[in-house]
Amino acid sequence: MRSGVCDDMDGEDLTELLRLRHDVLGALADDPRPRHELVDALPDSKSTVYKGLSQLQEAGLVVRDDDGFRPTLFGTVALARYDALADTARFGDMLADVPGDAVDPAALVGATVVRPDETDAERHVEAVWTLLGDAERARAVAPVVSPGYVARFRELLDAGLTAELVLPESVAASLRDEYPDELAAISERAALYETTAPVPFGVLVTEGARPQMAIELRDGPLVSGLITNDTPAAIRWAEATVDRFRTNAVRLDAP
Template sequence: MTDSDPDEIMAAVARRGDVLEVVGGDGTRKRDLVASLDISRSTVDRAVRELEGTGLVERTTDGYRRTLAGELALREYRRFADHVAGVLECRPLLAELPPDTPFDGALVDGCEVVRPTRHSPNRPVTRLTDLVRRARDVRAFGPAVFPQQVDAYHESIVDRGMEAEILLAEAVVERLVSSYSRALSEALDTGKLAVRVADGPLPYSLTVAETADGPAVGLLVYADGGSVSGYLGNDGPEAVRWAEREFERRWDRGRPLSGIGES
């Protein structure tokens, strides 16, 4: 085996991944690779030579097979490729956020993306609202609030007994107090809602919900003018853990609702 740095190994897997996939762990002959992949014998020869040179495959009496290093490298490459695919799918949403925005890569792994359309501009907000309606416990923060969200939280807290901790921008809290005072008071009176005011700007709306199907994360991203750019959803364990930590970090710095208007 020749010495190779990680970049060379990953480049080899990227170039020869189709061959590495088919080789398997039991041994595959070159003629079978040609037939399975519908490529020329010369291409197979070059691929096998490169993979063997980096220690990702080895020759046996039954043909060529993946080594343990090849198995692990292929597994990591698949994971990397899936992650990049998630990044590319979310690219229109990520483009709305500054480069230093707190945002973990786990959020894009296997994510669901919902964009507004000409005929359904509210699709992202509706998707996040649906998550709230399915939840028995919600922790959320955001720089904006929409009427359908107010209705969903009110009904879920007052009628279903959902528990919620919500951190909002000060202007949003003031709007709730002035425009939705009755709904807000009724929800607060249940003792199941806690509201805090954020200590600074919030880059997006994030919701961590505990549902009958397990925990899930929903996130709304906004364009420069304040319109909703899209919804990103994820129920992966790593995404949920990161979202919980991010909420707790911001929640701990917030101040209680009772602080509004006090001198």
């Protein structure tokens, strides 16, 4: 033992301790307090709380002072990292096919996941329209564009939305060949660009009263889920991602 930290504790031990004693450490992070008050605040038995405190103290995650128990800096950082990992696990299956360096992990901290379910198969799609409806300006990289959404998008443009879209070469070619009228309608009201770079997922970033970003994940032509976030780190990542695709893209003129 040195400085209150267990010498032989490794990352796996720490993760397991946090899993078992997360509620105890979290309660102290919210409100440092004496042991008897902590027992009253938690649903666990007194013996379980006492054991948890002992383990957390031995690991250097909490310390006892005149006011009771409180987290150490180590405990505060470890709890935040554990919570971020647990939060990311909510959409781990959605990110399984995305390249490891494609998304800045900071963009996922505090994110909200919108998935379709049995009661609302279009929930994630409607979430995109809500973001666009609340925006003054939108920039996006769109791996797929459905002609069925063109009219709805035009309504938003007519209502004052300004937009910039970067489309994969295949999508732009399809619009030119199969949906020239739809392409013309969008091109008259929004800036469209064509890129030869592969687009593994969609990215949307909005400006307005409440700037937000969204990552649109797909299973083939179908949208499998949406990850939204309004943190500054997430918005910066989304803006930089759209900029990266936009830099080498070619402007599409209305046919």
